[in-house]
Amino acid sequence: MSRLILNKLILQGTTYKRTISFNKGLTIISGEKTSGKSLVLSLIDYCLGKSGKIDFNVQRELDKRCDQVFLEMSINKEVLTLKRLLKEKQTKISIYFCSYNSIDEYTPKTLDIPDAMKILMNKLNVDEYKLIRHQKHSNKKEIENVSFRDIFRYVYIHQHELGTGDFLGKKDNFKARKNPHAFKMIFNLVDVDKEALNEQLVKVQNEIEDIRRELFGLNAYLEDLDETDKVILHLKSGKLQEEIEKNKKRKIIILEKSVNKSNKNDENKMYIKLKEDFNLISNKIFQFQNQKRKIQLSISSKEILIDDYIKELKEIEETLEINYKLIIPEQVIECPLCSSQIPGHNHKDIIKNENAEKTLHRIKKQILGKISFVKNLIEKENKKIEQLDKEITILSEKQSIYDDALSVYSKKTNVPYLSQIDSINSIMNNLTKKQEILKEGLRIHNKIEEKDKLIEDLKNEESRLIKSIEALQIKDDKKDIIFNFLDEEYQGFMKRFKYDTEETFIDRSLMIPFYNGASVYAHESGGLLECMQLSYLAAILNSKIEGHGTGHPGLLLLDSISKYVGTLEKNPEVEGDTTNTEEKINDPEVYDEFYKILIELSLNHQIILVENTPPDKYDSIYTKYTFLNGEKGLIDAEKNELEQIAY
Structure with missing residues (x-):
């Protein structure tokens, strides 16, 4: 089962750094309004290929302190780190095939967003689907890719989509027309022709051969440098780092002595x-x-x-x-x-x-x-x-x-102490240069390992394509099994939200949920829509465990689930005072059921939830961060990791 797990989000600038880590199960991020809770999900979305930029007119603290963001993740036990700049070259994503802490030893692959998304698709063992459609006011046709970003709409549900008619980006025609195809990709229901698969197979095989040639050149270069043993390089680099740290401490002591001499x-x-x-x-x-x-x-x-x-x-x-x-x-x-x-x-x-x-x-x-x-x-x-x-x-x-x-x-x-300072600076400079040369060797070793892993991924893709060619036609009984399972799960969750299941199903042509014979886009009640949407998403996640929804990354990002089951009511103790209000849950049983279902899902999938004030009994267990307005929000000066590192 291919699964994507988010490990941590790192916000970084020249003088600021903050790391937000996530649980592998359920993570709740709570706090006050405008404190940066939703920004965490927006930055995850940004790292994973969102086309729009971050609005710095709104996110002023982020603008002031940060210029790049990193997202460390695991896909099938392989660790990747994505880097995206916030203020320039926003159309590029750099991929490090390592954890964030090891990026100095790796050379990133910097790609345009669509190409970066292809790599994520390959890691998740899902092939992009090409959709042919007619151009507006023309007989000409054009090809659109149904990609990772289209599948990601089934992962990240924005607060303005949850419980509304804009679920899965319905109001955007460009997104909406690709949703059924993204659904088919999730469940491997795409019907493609043999010629297209054969062309794709040849392309993969050629790519494998090209990478093998590159590997030959990299290994030859390491032999020329006499740096073929990665373990020895690591040991040498570690010893040099120890020497650099020792000299830093000596320099600090000498500089302090120099200051005491009051040399002006x-x-x-x-x-x-x-x-x-x-x-x-x-x-x-x-x-x-x-x-x-x-x-x-x-x-x-x-x-x-x-x-x-x-x-x-x-x-x-x-x-x-x-x-x-x-x-x-x-x-x-x-x-x-x-x-x-x-x-x-x-x-x-x-x-x-x-x-x-x-x-x-x-x-x-x-x-x-x-x-x-x-x-x-x-x-x-x-x-x-x-x-x-x-x-x-x-x-x-x-x-x-x-x-x-x-x-x-x-x-x-x-x-005073000039000769000593000069001597230490000279030593540190030479040590740093030597270490950089060793790191270059390590980067090449890591690049070789990265390409070996890429060949392995391509071979898996090759096997997958060969199997697809052998079994081109999607069996109707397979489709029946998938939708029967989804219907059963979807109806089960709707029952838990106190809705009957008559004419409640997932449509087999539109691929969207229905309740009482009407689609999720026909109903108007925010509470009902939210229950339909969460039941639908939960059914898709559970299908993955049964081996059906293999193309889904296996995680869920939700923003503000209390929006349509709560209401602001006047505090009865202060009659006539409309400014003193407190949030009341309109349907506490349904609201509590939301959390129970998310906790159940988190046993096999990662769930990240943003909520202002989660219930106390869940808050103490699953809330990892609580942000406050102003200086105690996401961009908190006291949480600056760069200031916590000793010089």
Whole structure:
């Protein structure tokens, strides 16, 4: 059973960091209005590919303190961390194939949102579905992808959708028309043609081969660096880190002594400033050189890839030459026993196959296209190296100027403990550079492991496609089993909410819940709609346990479930006072049943609930965070993890 579990959300800026962790079962986030409760779910949604930006006119504290957000998750025991910037390049998502704490040792895969969502779909063992539709006011057709974002509508129910007619984004025609297809993907009810599956299978097999070629280049690079043992690299990096920490502590002690000397000489301050600038330039040069090495590695891998493509192209051309251009004249074959003569078959007529020839020409064209594409990438990377070389040259000239200035100042000034500070800075700088080189080796090792895992995922996809080709037609009895189960579960939950089950079902063509013969979009009562929606979502989750809803990620994000079962009533103790109000639950039994069902679901699925004031008996057990208005909300200065780390 493929399952996505959210581990933690990390909000981060240059001077601020806060981590919000989640239970694997039920997590309740409570608090006052406008304290940032719903923002937690919005940021999860943002990391998982939401197209809109975060509105900083509303989220001012987030704007002030944070510029990026991370989401660590587990999919089938594999840990991934997604990173998305808040203020620039919002159309990109970076994927680290590791936990958040290990991202320094990994190189992220930075992708456009749709491509990042494809990776999540592959990890969940679900194939994207292409939907063909007619363009408006035209006979032309266009293709739309039904993707992870469409399935995610069955996971995250926004507070403005729950208990309303906008359930599953119904008011957005673009989303609404894809909902039935997303439902089919969840339950593997999509009927596709054999040719499309075969094309997809070939694409996957080619991708596996391309990754194997990349792995060859990465392993060759590690051998050249003599860094093939990952365990030794980890040990070396750990020892260097210990040395860096020791020198940091020594430097702090010396600086404190220097301060006690009350040195106020302006020339000394100038010397220290020059030294800091000199070190910054040195570090920048090192960073550019490091970037240059990585690009050179990338070019080497691509050159190996081009060599392989050229060999493949040669084989295709030879096959075309032999089979479709070489003409063997007709021959007369004489029988050695009776001397009778038999006309020989033309070799060209036997071998020539028009479809096969077209296929070979198409493959040849694809290979030529790949060679051209990779060469263009190499050309762009060579231009990047040229630019880096220019930057390094400019910085080296600046470094030389600063070095001359420092030599003059060092003769004229008498800075207390200067030689010790310089010595420690020099040691720390060298240790940091050595550690960065080791980390580069570790990143390559991790990249190799990541690609090995990708090959494993692609092989699983290959097996899945082969099985789909073998069993193309969806059996009616399978569909009956799924909907019978869903109906039974849906009706069971509706009974628990005190509704009868006559004409209560999930429609098999619209794929939406009905009550009393009317759909979830026909009813107007907010309380009834909320019960229908929660029963429907709970039925889908429970079906996953039975092996039906395999395409559902297996989690649920809900915002404010008390909205339509509670009402604001005047406090009877203060008659006539309309400002003094308290929240009363209009139907406490149904409200309590909501929580009981969510707790039951959380035994096998992750549930994250945002609620202002959950009932006391559940609050003490499942509430992980309680936010208050103002400074004690989600962006809480006292919870800043960067200030809690000792220098």
